[in-house]
Amino acid sequence: MTKQVQQLDRVIIRFAGDSGDGMQLTGDRFTQETAAFGNDLSTLPNFPAEIRAPAGTLPGVSSFQLHFADHDIVTPGDAPNVLVAMNPAALKANVADLPRGADLIVNTDEFTKRALTKVGYAENPLEDGSLDEYRVHSLPLTSMTVKALEDFDISKKDAERAKNMFALGLLSWLYHRPTDATVRFLELKFAKKPEIMKANIAAFQAGWSYGETTESFSVSYEIKPATLPPGLYRNISGNTALAYGLVAAGSRSGLPVFLGSYPITPASDILHELSKHKRFGVRTFQAEDEIAAVGAALGASFGGALGVTTTSGPGISLKSETVGLAVATELPLIVIDVQRAGPSTGMPTKTEQADLLQALHGRNGEAPVPVVAPCTPSDCFAIGIEAARIAVKYRTPVIVLSDGYLANGSEPWQIPDVDSLPEITPGFAEAVEGEDFQPFKRDPETLARPWAIPGTAGLEHRIGGIEKADGTGNISYDPANHDLMVRLRQAKIDGIARDIPPLAVDDPSGAARVLVLGWGGTYGAITAAVRRVRAAGGRIAQAHLRHLNPFPANIEEVLRSYDKVVVPEINLGQLALLLRGRYLVDVIGYNRVRGLPFKAEELQTVLQDVIDS
Amino acid sequence: MTDPLALVPKDPERQTAKDFKTDQEVRWCPGCGDYAILAAVQGFLPELGLRRENVVFVSGIGCSSRFPYYMNTYGFHSIHGRAPAIATGLASSRPDLSVWVVTGDGDALSIGGNHLIHSLRRNVNLKILLFNNRIYGLTKGQYSPTSEVGKITKSTPMGSLDSPFNPISLAIGAEASFVARTIDSDRKHLQSVLRAAAQHNGTALVEIYQNCNIFNDDAFLPLKDPARRDDVTVRLEHGEPIVFGADRDKALRRTPSGAIEVVSADEPGILVHDAKAEDPSLAFSLSRLDSPTFEHTPIGIFRQVERPTYDQLMREQLDEAVAQQGPGDLAGLLASGDTWRID
Numbered sequence: 029m030t031k032q033v034q035q036l037d038r039v040i041i042r043f044a045g046d047s048g049d050g051m052q053l054t055g056d057r058f059t060q061e062t063a064a065f066g067n068d069l070s071t072l073p074n075f076p077a078e079i080r081a082p083a084g085t086l087p088g089v090s091s092f093q094l095h096f097a098d099h100d101i102v103t104p105g106d107a108p109n110v111l112v113a114m115n116p117a118a119l120k121a122n123v124a125d126l127p128r129g130a131d132l133i134v135n136t137d138e139f140t141k142r143a144l145t146k147v148g149y150a151e152n153p154l155e156d157g158s159l160d161e162y163r164v165h166s167l168p169l170t171s172m173t174v175k176a177l178e179d180f181d182i183s184k185k186d187a188e189r190a191k192n193m194f195a196l197g198l199l200s201w202l203y204h205r206p207t208d209a210t211v212r213f214l215e216l217k218f219a220k221k222p223e224i225m226k227a228n229i230a231a232f233q234a235g236w237s238y239g240e241t242t243e244s245f246s247v248s249y250e251i252k253p254a255t256l257p258p259g260l261y262r263n264i265s266g267n268t269a270l271a272y273g274l275v276a277a278g279s280r281s282g283l284p285v286f287l288g289s290y291p292i293t294p295a296s297d298i299l300h301e302l303s304k305h306k307r308f309g310v311r312t313f314q315a316e317d318e319i320a321a322v323g324a325a326l327g328a329s330f331g332g333a334l335g336v337t338t339t340s341g342p343g344i345s346l347k348s349e350t351v352g353l354a355v356a357t358e359l360p361l362i363v364i365d366v367q368r369a370g371p372s373t374g375m376p377t378k379t380e381q382a383d384l385l386q387a388l389h390g391r392n393g394e395a396p397v398p399v400v401a402p403c404t405p406s407d408c409f410a411i412g413i414e415a416a417r418i419a420v421k422y423r424t425p426v427i428v429l430s431d432g433y434l435a436n437g438s439e440p441w442q443i444p445d446v447d448s449l450p451e452i453t454p455g456f457a458e459a460v461e462g463e464d465f466q467p468f469k470r471d472p473e474t475l476a477r478p479w480a481i482p483g484t485a486g487l488e489h490r491i492g493g494i495e496k497a498d499g500t501g502n503i504s505y506d507p508a509n510h511d512l513m514v515r516l517r518q519a520k521i522d523g524i525a526r527d528i529p530p531l532a533v534d535d536p537s538g539a540a541r542v543l544v545l546g547w548g549g550t551y552g553a554i555t556a557a558v559r560r561v562r563a564a565g566g567r568i569a570q571a572h573l574r575h576l577n578p579f580p581a582n583i584e585e586v587l588r589s590y591d592k593v594v595v596p597e598i599n600l601g602q603l604a605l606l607l608r609g610r611y612l613v614d615v616i617g618y619n620r621v622r623g624l625p626f627k628a629e630e631l632q633t634v635l636q637d638v639i640d641s
Numbered sequence: 642m643t644d645p646l647a648l649v650p651k652d653p654e655r656q657t658a659k660d661f662k663t664d665q666e667v668r669w670c671p672g673c674g675d676y677a678i679l680a681a682v683q684g685f686l687p688e689l690g691l692r693r694e695n696v697v698f699v700s701g702i703g704c705s706s707r708f709p710y711y712m713n714t715y716g717f718h719s720i721h722g723r724a725p726a727i728a729t730g731l732a733s734s735r736p737d738l739s740v741w742v743v744t745g746d747g748d749a750l751s752i753g754g755n756h757l758i759h760s761l762r763r764n765v766n767l768k769i770l771l772f773n774n775r776i777y778g779l780t781k782g783q784y785s786p787t788s789e790v791g792k793i794t795k796s797t798p799m800g801s802l803d804s805p806f807n808p809i810s811l812a813i814g815a816e817a818s819f820v821a822r823t824i825d826s827d828r829k830h831l832q833s834v835l836r837a838a839a840q841h842n843g844t845a846l847v848e849i850y851q852n853c854n855i856f857n858d859d860a861f862l863p864l865k866d867p868a869r870r871d872d873v874t875v876r877l878e879h880g881e882p883i884v885f886g887a888d889r890d891k892a893l894r895r896t897p898s899g900a901i902e903v904v905s906a907d908e909p910g911i912l913v914h915d916a917k918a919e920d921p922s923l924a925f926s927l928s929r930l931d932s933p934t935f936e937h938t939p940i941g942i943f944r945q946v947e948r949p950t951y952d953q954l955m956r957e958q959l960d961e962a963v964a965q966q967g968p969g970d971l972a973g974l975l976a977s978g979d980t981w982r983i984d
Contacts (some may be wrong), residue, residue: 256983286730308974320755503710
């Protein structure tokens with residue numbers, strides 16, 4: 029049978045199953061195959077906070093969405109064209125996101141009366157006509173896998189568990205993915221269990237062959253490689269990129285990295301990643317709590333290390349006092365907040381941007397801290413280095429606002445040339461013959477104080493949280509000195525605006541009257557929405573903030589250049605509040621706080637409405 | 642025994658106490674026990690012969706935590722309760738430093754209790770001096786976690802309700818490898834304990850009974866009063882029978898249940914102190930002898946055992962990683978995993 033091959037420019041696939049079904053692994057493998065093939069791509073994992081929620085229930089559903097294309101794309105996609113549902117719960121939790129005409133691949137073996145009842149299906153949706161608007165492929169994936177593996181010396185349970193590889197094989201056939209890397213991956217993963225390894229490879233190949241021979245799929249699809257700038261690429265998630273950025277910052281500055289951290293979702297993977305890189309001199313310290321984690325990092329910074337702490341919003345609350353101490357002692361410190369839905373415990377595995385005001389203002393006293401935010405998963409690499417550059421140059425704590433979406437999402441990354449990365453100069457203080465050391469004497473340009481580390485003869489000094497006299501650093505309760513020190517600390521941070529790029533505006537028409545201004549992890553969704561608006565003939569300008577404190581020097585000028593400014597945020601208007609308060613510009617907020625990234629389509633509507641109004 | 646100061650540079654010049662004094666005016670209340678401790682520390686440090694710039698004092702918040710300002714070394718006056726955490730980061734990344742923590746009963750045992758117990762179990766190379774005056778001084782006289790039950794203070798006009806911590810028992814329970822107690826007014830004993838702490842490889846906890854003459858004067862009177870002190874002070878010396886009393890007529894003995902009783906010194910089976918016993922039960926039993934009324938209060942080194950330090954193990958892991966995988970190669974790291982080239 030000759031099968032038809034259809035060309036597509038992009039596809040969005042979502043794998044959904046029970047959290048024990050291996051959907052994240054399946055998605056990761058499909059992503060690697062797709063990356064190796066040369067498509068542009070973007071991913072969105074979505075999993076429950078519970079490690080193993082009860083099997084077959086809605087809270088136990090784990091999914092992985094992948095958007096890939098023959099052109100440059102910026103989001104994991106709004107709605108899947110293909111949903112793979114491994115059980116009724118996965119179908120029920122995801123079917124509402126499917127557009128009419130989407131492909132639905134269902135594992136019928138799991139659609140038993142009991143499983144259906146468990147999630148509230150009175151009738152089997154595969155039989156009652158409720159899925160008629162989709163192209164449903166009802167396949168007994170589990171039993172086909174078991175049958176394909178009947179010659180292997182493994183238990184039925186192990187055979188059943190390989191059903192995700194069968195599904196991966198089928199999808200790999202359907203979209204013409206290369207398979208060698210997955211076979212190699214399985215050989216490595218199960219190197220110690222040869223029979224399981226062979227069985228998984230066989231299941232993967234059986235899925236592929238099934239696609240080729242079955243009549244359920246008459247068409248397969250080709251998505252040509254994307255034209256990306258030449259270079260060496262890899263796929264990278266935000267958390268891995270941040271960890272690499274910190275290793276790179278250590279390497280470029282010559283400072284040993286010291287990470288103090290306490291495990292917390294969704295930041296723990298940075299700790300896990302950095303703990304693997306001891307050969308770079310990276311020390312990772314799993315502390316007894318969030319406070320000790322940042323305290324140890326600050327202690328290491330005092331000793332001349334690049335002190336880093338990683339956490340999420342609840343941890344930032346606990347670390348606030350120590351961040352204030354770092355402000356007062358003017359020591360370099362990197363504080364990474366991988367934001368999640370709050371307040372309090374909130375929704376640990378869901379994304380949000382609601383820690384912006386906390387990062388800027390969540391400390392006692394006047395305690396200004398530079399704040400930066402990556403805009404894509406791969407940008408987390410550059411932002412790690414940028415945070416270190418600012419922290420070291422200005423002797424200040426720097427807060428990085430990543431988020432759960434960037435942390436777990438992934439995209440292709442053009443691996444930079446190491447020599448092109450910024451140099452960071454620690455510039456430790458040295459004793460000057462015949463001069464009394466003044467620990468709070470500032471560099472006239474940066475207003476940074478000297479970083480004099482223990483072990484340097486002649487620079488013995490005492491620092492701390494009590495107000496210090498300008499210059500000498502002696503304890504001081506002098507009113508005029510306190511006023512001066514408060515202003516100096518503020519001026520030092522404000523002055524960083526001279527040392528960061530101006531806010532760039534993208535407006536190909538040159539005639540837009542509406543600006544959309546975002547920050548952090550919403551870059552992809554806003555960019556996709558802007559492209560849609562422009563494709564439909566609309567004119568819109570786009571700018572995106574990576575530096576939230578201080579803002580780029582030209583921000584006010586940019587804001588005043590447009591009739592209307594739209595600020596989409598996954599919070600209730602925190603950037604909008606800052607812009608209104610500082611520049612008296614009546615920005616239009618668009619705010620949804622659902623624990624999910626924006627969809628390009630919803631933002632397109634919002635932007636178009638503002639343009640039309 | 643591993644020398645914890647082996648990697649700390651030595652000063653070729655002979656030092657004196659004066660070398661460790663700063664030009665800052667000391668601002669404790671006149672008569673405060675902290676003066677005696679400061680003088681004892683400044684007087685003892687020259688013995689170690691370490692370069693001043695390689696000595697660091699880290700403190701939290703409270704009267705005692707002003708200590709670093711008066712030491713002509715590096716110093717970090719941090720925030721309430723967090724000194725052990727900050728010192729842990731410093732000591733585990735700088736083996737060439739001698740790191741001391743100065744803290745009080747409120748700082749170490751109340752707001753910073755968690756950091757104290759975890760630094761003790763980790764055994765980072767830190768020397769923790771816990772000034773215990775059984776009161777909050779800097780906040781002007783509230784009861785502390787070592788105050789006796791029923792303490793009448795500004796915040797407890799009808800008497801405090803909570804049972805105190807025994808810092809020595811707590812430290813032993815937290816797996817501390819070195820635990821000692823001394824008294825601000827006994828300079829010779831204080832310095833001998835500091836010396837042993839400095840030479841100990843790992844975290845050392847030294848509780849120093851310190852008099853707050855403003856808010857809790859004479860809290861340790863029985864141990865200081867010349868008429869009574871020899872009668873109630875039990876001096877612990879490793880390897881020596883535990884005999885005490887003005888006439889050295891009292892001694893300690895273990896009961897069959899493992900507790901400790903005071904008996905006449907001529908009784909058989911007098912306890913010989915063993916600070917180096919692996920099993921901490923003797924040290925713990927000794928720590929329970931202390932009571933608010935000071936009928937018999939042990940001072941000296943309760944426990945002193947060798948076990949690997951956290952900072953050394955951490956260094957070894959870094960060395961091992963380099964030995965196994967070679968030194969870090971950034972370009973190689975960035976290009977690790979599945980890559981592809983676009984021409």
